[in-house]
Amino acid sequence: MRERAPLHRQELPDGRSFWSVTRYHDVCRVLGEHREFTSERGSLLHQLGTDDAASGLLLVATDPPRHTELRRPLNRMFSAAGLAATRERIRAAVRGILTPALDGGEWDLAECAAKLPMAVAAQVMDIPEEFWPDLVAWSAMAASPEDPAHAVPHGSPLLVAHHGLFDYFSREFDRRSGTPGDDAIRLLMTMRGGELSREEVVVNCYSVLLGANATTPHTVTGTLLALAERPWIYRRAAAEPAAIPGLVEEGLRWSSAASCFLRHAVRDVEIAGGLVPAGDPVAVWIGSANRDATVFRDPDSFDPTRGDNRHLAFGFGPHYCLGATMARITLRIFFEEFLGFFGEVEPAGEPVRLASNFVSGHTRVPLRTRVRRSLAWHTGERIEAPC
Known part of the structure; x- marks a missing residue:
């Protein structure tokens, strides 16, 4: 075409x-x-x-100048400076997510990667961990309701997802009203003295969460599949941490998750x-x-x-992804940790693609990895791990 x-x-x-x-x-x-x-x-x-x-009402469903007004206060929170305090929490989340792979056997990268954006977005939105599994499941259903994995016994997966997400953020709006805090939900609630209605806050919380889940996990799986098929590039990236930003940008272009x-x-x-x-x-x-x-x-x-590498993985123009900086930070930390943990990675079976006309990704990516005998982190910390 x-x-x-x-x-x-x-x-x-x-x-x-x-x-x-x-x-x-x-x-x-x-x-x-x-x-x-x-x-x-x-x-x-x-x-x-x-x-x-x-x-x-919704960031993605408005044009300038309204779009710019809605976006401006969130831009500061999602800037590199605004996210500086979350870096070590992101690193801790990544290490937790990689735990299932430490036994050196077969594991599903897609299952682990699906947890990553929620672990990061939760820091910015102040969402307790007990709610993460439901929010991850609903976000995935909303992004790709066509996939058989998201089928529900009765009704539409999209309606189920919307009901769950909108109900959660409606309850959070009520719970946080009048209480102090600097998270993204309260920021939307209090911008310009509370200009946004309850409905506007709820749908934009939904939009932020959906955006996080649409790109990051599928960029992880797409990039690691590419590396598993090209072990010489994997070894080069592991030996040269300074090359990780370039790896992330190429992974974004290659995967084109949204x-x-x-x-x-x-x-x-x-x-x-x-x-x-x-x-x-x-x-x-x-x-x-x-x-x-x-x-x-x-x-x-x-x-x-x-x-x-002028890729369009985060879009272009007024609607350029609000969370692009957060996604880049998360992906760079993920690959710093992954390449530090594992000496080798190889496919352990046929990946299963996601059925979606919006998200290009996978629902299952079986891998085998070999853990390094000693792990030297970029911070200089040394951690012993089984071979």
Whole structure:
């Protein structure tokens, strides 16, 4: 499609249709030009044909200037400076998550990685650990309701997930009202003297949590699968900790975990050699843009030394991922710890892909790892572990 149909109209059996954009610069234009392509009618492909009920309330369902107003107070909290105090807690969480792999046998990376974003987001949102399992399960269901693993006996997985998440954050709104604190939930509740309604706070808490779960765990699994298939790159990365930031950026490009976003044309727009009529939905395919050979040299090679890696894994424009800095910090710490723990990693079976048109990832990734005899952490601490 990049080569032959960079603007492609897809009609579904039920009569709904949308346009696909697959080239890097066209994707940037759709995501970056809110006066041409609006977010307010829904940002996910499964919302096709039904306008977003949270339009104007939810960060991902607003355009500037409202989007900028909602986002500004959270930007400070999710900056590198704002997250500085959480680094060691993130490291402790990563070590806890990697514990099942320490016996040197077969283990499921996807199961462990699924816990990572919740462990991190919980620090920022002040969520007690007892609620983590339910929130992880509901977030996964909301991000990929099509996957068989998320089937429920009666009704829709998406409705079950929304009910659980909205109910939890509604109760937290009531519990935290009038109490001091500097977490993200209270920040939303008190911004500009309590400007946001209860509904706005709840849906934006949901958005922050869903965003954390959509990218980080699947970047972990996608990157480690690539490394398991390329042991020479794994050994190089383990020997050169300074290479880890480049490994993370290439893992983000390679995995492109948030694979698709939806926009609607505000007016007739000429793009990619064609015309999108006013009101029509446009899907941008991030994984395709991140393999555009006009931007990325040898795009189908996994290359952590790639220079000027301008990937779109966190999106582009006004809706550039709020949690991008937090995700980068988390991923860098994860790979520092993983490469320090394990001398080797290899597949232990066939990975199982997630069934989703939004998230590109896996529900099962069996691995075998060999723990190093002695572990030298980047802090200089030395920890003995079984071979």
